Amino acid sequence: MSSLHKSRIADFQDVLKEPSIALQKLRELSFSGIPCEGGLRCLCWKILLNYLPLERASWTSILAKQRELYAQFLREMIIQPGIAKANMGASREDVTFEDHPLNPSPDSRWNTYFKDNEVLLQIDKDVRRLCPDISFFQMATEYPCLLILDPQNEFETLRKRVEQTTLKSQTVARNRSGVTNMSSPQKNASSPALNEYEVLPNGCEAHWEVVERILFIYAKLNPGIAYVQGMNEIVGPLYYTFATDPNSEWKEHAEADTFFCFTNLMAEIRDNFIKSLDDSQCGITYKMEKVYSTLKERDVELYLKLQEQNIRPQFFAFRWLTLLLSQEFLLPDVIRIWDSLFADDSRFDFLLLVCCAMLILIREQLLQGDFTVNMRLLQDYPITDVCLILQKATELQDCK
Template sequence: MSSLHKSRIADFQDVLKEPTIALEKLQELSFSGIPCEGGLRCLCWKILLNYLPLERASWTSILAKQRELYSQFLREMIIQPGIAKANMGVSREDVTFEDHPLNPNPDSRWNTYFKDNEVLLQIDKDVRRLCPDISFFQRATEYPCLLILDPQNEFETLRKRVEQTTLKSQTVARNRSGVTNMSSPHKNAAPSSVNEYQVLPNGCEAHWEVVERILFIYAKLNPGIAYVQGMNEIVGPLYYTFATDPNSEWKEHAEADTFFCFTNLMAEIRDNFIKSLDDSQCGITYKMEKVYSTLKDKDMELYLKLQEQNIKPQFFAFRWLTLLLSQEFLLPDVIRIWDSLFADNSRFDFLLLVCCAMLILIREHLLEGDFTVNMRLLQDYPITDVCQILQKAKELQDSQ
């Protein structure tokens, strides 16, 4: 470990040990990348995403409260009608109309269960292929959810629930802006069939199952947006970072901590996922056009070339912006980019500059290429040195 790296770790530790965290100092340090040693990134992200307050003394009580709240969500939101009564010895004759699957009441437990399954199937389809270039999400977690796996409880694993249903998931597909595939050529193809995945023994659950549960609870608590394809790519890097924390006490609660950090992050970027807001000033269309207006200001020649070829920003920038570049780079590089995004004082304005920098860094190729070549470049971005991209974006920021 270099002396410079040791010095950076010490700088972070000095900031984080203060009774009240100096947010601006933490943002300044984090913007240049957070060391992964000692769980520094996990802690910094929790602060930068407003999960942990700046006062250290309140951390223990707040974490205990939030983690218990998440357990309560699990107990209340994962509904399996009828099983509770069966476990209590209630006979078939004692089952009321309210408990019956044919109850037409839209608020009945069974009707809720069936509607939930439609959303669950889309979540399940997406999380099973999360980050296929690494094996992490297919491996068993050290801390499976005992509440779900306990046979004495009225809950079932969501994986079993999916396996038992025959509902079609096409009804909840929500691709927009002509994007029919949110995945990137950078990512290896994942198995297409549930049966191609190794089934873990009873009492175990894979990391992707934890992510599935997080997204399912989020969809239940946020019915206005529910689940939209691509959210799995947002929660994945968060969960990976927290679930690989060297601090076992923090790692044990990675699911609950990820849920609340994801919820806070979605509160800031959820407009990108709401189609009715696409053309508003807070919607994704406005942000995509802002990338081009920034490019026009910084590199008129390149801007005119893309305009001449009718390469619209929604052809590539939709995915870049909506998924915070999580599909354009490998996971370690995505995490490094997110250090800067989370630390940016004006929040995701820096993301627009990163996208603009990505265009400028391949300007010579784009100026020489035709429509087909350029579309291939933009949808399978060639530069893998994210530090070079971030440095260029910072130059653009400083020149404003």
Template sequence: MSSLLKSRIADFQDVLKEPSIVLEKLRELSFSGIPCESGLRCLCWKILLNYLPLERASWTSILAKQRGLYSQFLREMIIQPGIAKANMGVSREDVTFEDHPLNPNPDSRWNTYFKDNEVLLQIDKDVRRLCPDISFFQRATEYPCLLILDPQNEFETLRKRVEQTTLKSQTVARNRSGVTNMSSPHKNNTPSALNEYEVLPNGCEAHWEVVERILFIYAKLNPGIAYVQGMNEIVGPLYYTFATDPNSEWKEHAEADTFFCFTNLMAEIRDNFIKSLDDSQCGITYKMEKVYSTLKDKDVELYLKLQEQSIKPQFFAFRWLTLLLSQEFLLPDVIRIWDSLFADGNRFDFLLLVCCAMLILIREQLLKGDFTVNMRLLQGILMWLSRCPGLPHHRCQQDPTESQGTPRLEVTW
């Protein structure tokens, strides 16, 4: 460990050991990158995202309360109607009309259950392919949900619900003579034919299944926005950070802690996911236009070039802003950028500057290119930024758990 890194760790520890943490000092330190050693990043993110208060003395009680509340959410919201009666030995003759799956009442538990499954299937499809460049989310968690393992509980694993809801697909092929053949799409055992949705044995949970449960509970508690595609890319880095906490006592509660930090973060950026607000001053269209107005102030030549080619910020900046750049960089670099985003006192104004810096870093290629070339550049910007000085070097195909130190982020003009 370098002397510089040791000094930075000591600076963070000095700030965090105070009975009442000075938020401005913590933000100033965090903006330049938070070391992952000693669980510093996990703790700082919890404070910067308003999950933990500034008074250290209240941390233990608040964490116990919030984690208990999350367990209550699981018990109340991931329940299959009729399961409790089955566990109590109720016979089929005793099932009432209200308990029946064909009950047309919109307030019936079965009707809610079927609607929830529609949301769950979308979440399931998205979380299974989370961060495909690393194996972390496909690996088993050390701390599967204990409610799943309790046969006396009404809790039902989401994996089982997905399996019951999804029909097994078959491939239908018709030859020239009109004979129709039906075959399984995963008949062979070759690697290319393996089911991409293969899961771990009962009693084990992959990390993506934990993320799926977090998103499902969030959707249930926030029906106004529910689940929107892309939320999985926001919760993924949060969960990864907490699930790799060196402090095993906190790591065990990564699911609950991620849920509340994600909820707090979404409270700040949820307008980006609400279509009806797109054209309002708090909507995503306004923020995309701010990217261009900021670019005009910093590099008018590049701004005029993009305007001349009718390249609108909607063509590329929508994803950058909505997903907080989580799709433009590999996970270690996303986490490093988020250190600065969360520490930004003017919430996410810094994100606009990063987006402009990304454009300016490839300005020479953009000034030379035509519309087609430039659109390809902007929509595949990761490849080009990896060649630019001033941003972290990308660790392609490397698990972030193997990286050391704090990547550097510089945004200069």
């Protein structure tokens, strides 16, 4: 470890040990990248995403309260309808009489259960193919949800719910190993194919199952947006970061902590996922056009070339912006980019500059290429050095 790196770690530790965290100082340090040693990134992200307050003294009580709240969500929302009412005091006979799977009432728990299954099936399809370049999400977590897996509780795992539902044939195509077949446009590192992994035995949970539960609870609590494809790519890097925290006490609660950080992050970017807001000033169309207007200010020749070829920002920037570049780079590089995004005061303005920097850094290829070549460049971005990209984006920011 270099002396410079040791010095950076010491700088973070000095800021984080203060009774009241100096947020601006933490932002400045984090913008240049957060060291992964000692769980620093996990802690900094929780502060930068407004999960932990600046006053250290309140951390223990707030974490305990939020983790218990998440456990309450699990108890209330991942439960079989008939059993739910029986547990609330009604006999099973009364439950069957009052509510049953064919009850058309909107208030029927069974009706809600079946609607939830439609959302769950989409989540399940997406999370099974999360980050295919690494094996992490297919591996068993050290901390499966005991509340769900305890045979004394009449809860069910979401995986079993998907497997048992009569709707499964509509969505989930399974191979003989029990893992969803998939292909991903993301850059692949050398890793085992997903279909080499076996289904985990009862009592174990894969990390993707934890992510599935987080997204399902989020969808239940936010019916206005529910679940939109791509949210899995937002929650994945958050969960990976927290679930690999070297502090075992915090790693044990990675699920609950990820849920609240994801909820806070979605509060800032959720407009990108709401189709009815696409053309509003807070919607994704406006932000995509902002990438091009920024490019026009910084490199008019490149801007005119893309316009001449009718290469619209929707063709590539939609994915870049909506998924916070999580599909353009390998996971460690995505995490590094997110250090800067979370640390910036107006962090998703900085994302626009990162996208603009990505265009400028391949300007020579774009200026020489035809439509087909350029679309291939933009949809499979060739530069893998994210530090170079962030440096260029910072230069654009400083030139404002």
